Amino acid sequence: MRNTTRRDFLKISGAGAGSLLLAGPAIKAFSQIAGDDTIHPGEKLHRTPTYCEVCFWKCAGWVYTDKKGRIKKIIGNKDDPHCNGRLCPRGTGGVGMYYDNDRLQTPLIREGKPGNQYFRQASWEEALDLVAKNLDKVRREHGPECVALFSHGTGGKIISHLLKAFGSPNIAAPSFAQCRGPREVAFTATFGEDVMSPERTDIRDTRCLVLIGSHIGENMHNGQIQEMSEAIDKGATIITVDPRYSTAASHSKYWLPIKPATDLALLLAWMHVIINEELYDKKYVEKYTYGFRELKDHVKDKTPEWAYAITTIKPDIIRKTAREMAHAAPAVIVHPGRHVTWYGDDTQRSRAIAILNALLGSWGRRGGFYVPEKAHLPKFPGPAYPKPKRSWKDAFPGKYKLVNEVLSTGICDATIPNPEMGCNLKAWIVYGTNLMASLPDQEKTLKAIDNLEFLAVIDTMPMDIVSYADVVLPECTYLERYDVIRTSPHREPYIALRMPASEPLYDSKPNWWMAKELAKRLGLEAYFPWNNIEELLDWQLKHVGSSLDEMKHLGVKKLKREYDDLYFLNGEDYEFNTNTGKIELYSTELANEGFDPMPDYTPHPEPPPGYYRLNYGRAPMHTFSRTTNNPNLWELKKENNVWVNPKVARIWGLENGQYVWLKNQDGVVSSFPIKVRITERIRWDSVYMVHGFGHKERQLSRSYGRGASDSELITRIAEDPIMGGTGMRGNFVTFLTEKPGKEVAS
Amino acid sequence: MRYAMAVDTKKCVGCSDCVVACQTENNVPLGYARDWITETVAGTYPNVEIEIRSERCNHCENAPCVRCCPTGASHIVEGGIVLVDHDKCIGCGACIEACPYDARYPHPDGYVDKCTFCIHRVEKGEDPACVAVCPTHCLHFGDLDDPNSDVSKAIADRKWKVLAPEAGTKPQIYYLI
Known part of the structure; x- marks a missing residue:
């Protein structure tokens, strides 16, 4: 699988002068920070508003800190319609993200020659200079459009602002082509929204x-x-x-x-x-x-x-x-x-x-x-973005006409040199998304990475993708920073504030500070005219009848609906944003682009004998691959297991709790074994596992090697011709009851 | 006054939020828990049923843990809440053995610990942390002597069961089925 030549897969704890100092045994370090022996239930605590960043639902809540400023618990904000005062286990367990002693602690820079590379600690000054130098080099030699950003989560918004100011439209989120893209394109084709x-x-x-x-x-x-x-x-x-x-x-x-x-x-x-x-x-x-x-x-x-x-x-x-x-x-x-x-x-x-x-x-x-309706905050005055001359789409002439977001897999394709493609991307910034788990077809992702001149990764944790970076910028968690105001749509428009409940631990920094510092080095200061994010937020909030001070007390605020009623009025005329102005049961848009105007059933490949369709999903206490190392959430689910119907288990002689390796129809074997769960809850023609496990990065001391990665086994991608989505349920797996001969993990 | 809890198994999704909320509210050390989730599966595909339960100390009226405690550390306070006095507890573990619900654990600081119904919150008129956080509203808490309490209303018009009734402990956690 791993055939990179330019970049060694680096263990963050790897050898080398000045390599990262380890924090010591996991639980010990945790309790040292938490100091839980001195705290008593019912102690008077101070609260600070936040909205959650453990998943995309972004529930507003209050972070409670004790007299010494230590974060004790997070409780939902009763006025927030996302959570109604009740966070989910991940939001409640968000404290573990802060206390995780495996967090990235300082900027890291890749050193050495291929085959003998290592990370060394660096100052922010040096790391940011190096990022800016490389982005500027690509800008001068190939044009700003040759830099791409992969982003997930709130913090990505300010990094996106930096990239747009830089002159690149190539801002992708796996949440489109690997997730909800098809439904957005389909509902827009039908209802115009x-x-x-x-x-x-x-x-x-x-x-x-x-x-x-x-x-x-x-x-x-x-x-x-x-x-x-x-x-x-x-x-x-x-x-x-x-x-x-x-x-x-x-x-x-x-x-x-x-x-x-x-x-x-x-x-x-x-x-x-x-x-x-x-x-x-x-x-x-x-x-x-x-x-x-x-x-x-x-x-x-x-x-x-x-x-x-x-x-x-x-x-x-x-x-x-x-x-x-x-x-x-x-x-x-x-x-x-x-x-x-x-x-x-x-x-x-x-x-x-x-x-x-x-x-x-x-x-x-x-x-x-x-x-629904969402709040609209004004843009802080600043110059208009430059107009990009090229985009990732130029690599796919005539394709993806109905796609209005960037395909993350398209960015990978446009990075791999190809004489027929006009846009070869040269540098990536990866913000808050572990591409090794969020994209299917790891081989392609690695090939793209190998062709990059430069890769910068911003994250709070040493995720698998970090191992491929040239520069690693450690971000502080959502509990230690301001972010842009949440304006998600709901029945009523709401705004929510996130502010730091604690100073950043270690030498980590917030995304907005990194973006502003990089802008300074890239000659883009004019796009960041505010001195700090409080100034930006206060200015925006005052335009919608609030202020930073007010939001610090409220956390969330309901604004007035401006348009529309919550539901259609009986018998009222409505114009839908489609070609016909109607809800299109027959899609004229799809017909115009040469696709079936009405959906039809087509059979899909079925598993060969001895193989079972690989279905995957979620566990309520984890988000993607990002929470499996969180000490509080890891306690609840330490590894995934593979669900097997009892009939299938009998054929294979499998026992409950036994570890097996999974092999897909392309011969790819899971790097780590996975526990069998024999259950009547699954059909005999498929198996099921929870996504996000099987981390290869050893610095993730709790989740390394625990369970198997579904992403690794997803090698057959059924591309959606309409919007470029990556169909990921076309893989079939079989069981290996003995450890495969070759040591896959390193 | 008789504090009790009802757990609606038709709504619980087993997310374990109650477990995390309890840990952060009560400083339960990592690796231990005062409440937990169980799942039982019955039937064969596709005629399957599962029951998901959020479990904890049953605050029994006839509590074997209290009867067997040699120091009087385990005791019952007003409202029927079973508590452990950490200063009196010698960590002998007799109560851990005696509990038919496996609800107690040895705290690393040398005493036995378990669910307190968040008495420090209840005294202020708040719900226990697990009840207050549950996204499905499947936990109901209150005074059984008050017909208008959440728990009284929850068990009034629903079928319910208790765990291990044969142990004769008169448990005060009711599972709505």
């Missing part, structure tokens, strides 16, 4: 919630969990479609244990029933939609009996569940999901979900999808 984050699902008032592979409860999207729980109390019907008996499935009235990769057939059959039994919202469809006749004709043959043969879901269950949805309409949600890059036809499957919602009249209706 996307689903947004947090999702505009009105779950608290729904009477029927349909989950297609979405495992709410295991994915801990806080507001949604809370609202689903409220809906259960109110007696809403939950229908869960999943080959695995998920936690959500166990709380559902109907569980449809579907054969993997066949969801589109089920969705088409549901449309068939709803149209043929005339269960759709006739007034809504007539007034607001385009292409009903074409759709009716399209699903004419898609009977439940047809779908049964494909999905293994019995026709009477398909009919019964379709009628349940129609009965609840318009207070029904066929949930768009979030991580939806599965099989390469994901935009079409998301389109089917959008169309189904349109037939049921749930878009813009109470208990369906509300009309």
